Amino acid sequence: MPIEGMKPVRAAAAAVAAMREAVGPDIDIMVDCHARPSPAMGLKFGKALDDFGLYFFEEPCWPEAVDGLAKINAALTTPVASGERVTNLEAFKDMFEKRAVEICQLDITHCGGLSAAKRIAALAEAHRIALAPHNPQGPVSTAASLEFGFSQPSYIICETVHNDVPWRQDVVEEGFTIETKGRIVRPNTEPGLGITINEAEVKKHPFQQEIVLREFSPDGAVTDW
Numbered sequence: 001m002p003i004e005g006m007k008p009v010r011a012a013a014a015a016v017a018a019m020r021e022a023v024g025p026d027i028d029i030m031v032d033c034h035a036r037p038s039p040a041m042g043l044k045f046g047k048a049l050d051d052f053g054l055y056f057f058e059e060p061c062w063p064e065a066v067d068g069l070a071k072i073n074a075a076l077t078t079p080v081a082s083g084e085r086v087t088n089l090e091a092f093k094d095m096f097e098k099r100a101v102e103i104c105q106l107d108i109t110h111c112g113g114l115s116a117a118k119r120i121a122a123l124a125e126a127h128r129i130a131l132a133p134h135n136p137q138g139p140v141s142t143a144a145s146l147e148f149g150f151s152q153p154s155y156i157i158c159e160t161v162h163n164d165v166p167w168r169q170d171v172v173e174e175g176f177t178i179e180t181k182g183r184i185v186r187p188n189t190e191p192g193l194g195i196t197i198n199e200a201e202v203k204k205h206p207f208q209q210e211i212v213l214r215e216f217s218p219d220g221a222v223t224d225w
């Protein structure tokens with residue numbers, strides 16, 4: 001189990017302190033550990049950051065370590081969020097029953113689409129767990145995630161990307177409006193997902209393979225850094 005000592009913990013606390021000083025008390029800050037720490041280290045990070053009043057603390061440890069996640073969530077005043085790597089209703093059920101999270105970050109492109117997401121969100125609602133869809137994806141997933149979020153009573157916030165490529169706005173007309181303070185605060189008024197794909201513009205940007213990430217731990221195990 002990776003136990004890295006206090007140096008990275010102090011660095012994280014210093015980084016969040018600098019962020020808080022830069023933005024003041026009225027801007028919400030979220031921290032994402034991207035599921036890299038062990039449960040023991042995730043707890044150390046969480047304790048060190050708890051007094052900064054984070055909006056939520058994301059994936060403080062491996063999502064399959066549900067008992068560890070639950071221990072971290074119970075030990076902090078900061079709400080713990082997780083779920084982007086969880087792919088089925090049964091695994092979400094374990095997570096909710098053990099109160100491993102306060103925020104469910106299902107990803108509609110991982111968990112089985114809108115029908116599966118609806119079941120998971122209903123289960124989260126029954127546990128009084130908030131919904132914050134994970135979505136670092138393209139415009140179709142973004143539209144679906146936003147519309148899905150607006151349809152759910154426990155929806156609080158949705159991850160979106162707007163400037164991943166400079167031509168993003170050329171290939172699609174998005175139905176939502178970014179309003180005051182960069183927020184999308186209401187569903188679109190167009191039919192369906194409210195997006196129109198510009199096929200001619202899409203053809204100007206054929207598929208290109210990104211660099212394939214192949215990361216391995218020192219012991220040879222496949223990892224995600």
Ligand SMILES: [Mg+2]
Pocket residue numbers: 032034058059084
């Ligand atoms: Mg994440």
